[in-house]
Amino acid sequence: MTHGAPAQTDERRSFYEQIDRFSMTPLWEVLDALVTPVPASPCLPHIWRYDDARPHLMKSGELITAQEAVRRVLVLENPGMRGDSCATRSLYAGLQLILPGEVAPAHRHTQSALRFVVEGRGAYTAVDGERRTMEPGDFIITPSWTWHDHGNPSDEPVVWLDGLDIPVVRFLDAGFAENLPDDTQPVSHDEGRSLTRYANNMVPVGYEPESLTSPIFAYPYAQSRATLHDMAGHENPDPAHGYKMQFINPVTGSYAMPTMATFMQLLPTDTHTTAYRSTDGTVYSVVEGSGEVEVGEGDGKVVMAFGPRDHFVVPSWAPSRFRTETDTVLFSFSDRPMQKALGLWREDRGNA
């Protein structure tokens, strides 16, 4: 539905200037940019290699404390949208560092957050009175408007990927936030309580969900990894996805979070996936393995070689294709639940 720009005449130009003073503009001059035949995203494919990022992250640890920074994070900014604090149009991503002995003070906000642990073990995040000690590969949720603080009682630096729906909440002008007077919220129940209550195929009788987010706030890597390897031992891989699982809210069977979908996938050694695209731009965190991902087509095509702890973005509607050298495990997240709720999500599996 591209029509081309209408001719510019002196009469038209002077008309546009007249209406401009009244904060009006002619739709026919902007229609092609507003309504495009396929998604036209400023988001670019990009990879943040951990070998490049890590020294800067550690340097930030010498420059500012977690306490002073509130959250000591290096934002992964998409090169197509510098200054917007986003990795895709709808998603924020950052690498957060917490050093031994540090505390990141308690606050809450309407933005939902996910953590995906990248390096180090022994730090905790506390959500609504329950602490969770973090291990590499764990996926942890901070639901909208829940108190959360982080601490690192271990003797090693801990780094995780933060994923938030910040750009969407900003777009909707629906953001609220507040701080707790104390840095650390009181612990009101034992670690693991949310898992025994909700992750054993049972819920307390009469349970009514209090929010749209999964009552399980930690999804341990030991489980997701074992699941993928069991699948690989018994089933054929999907040609586009290898072995790919989505994390769910066990109470509803739906996505674990209302705004962001989260996935874990295994691409065994020497996998060559078929081209695949979908309308949800996606942020990936490489957990294990190495290979390359080809993203886009024609002049915009890029090939990104990846290894453990690298992070990369596949924009909306850009075809991606993976080749692996070793068994590769990828965590990823996207805005799919929002697109699905609005009837907007599309995928294209090519001819596979």
Ligand code: 1HN
């Ligand atoms: C936040 O609360 C965290 O709690 C991390 O660790 C990153 C980025 C923007 C706004 C709030 C956290 C954030 C954030």
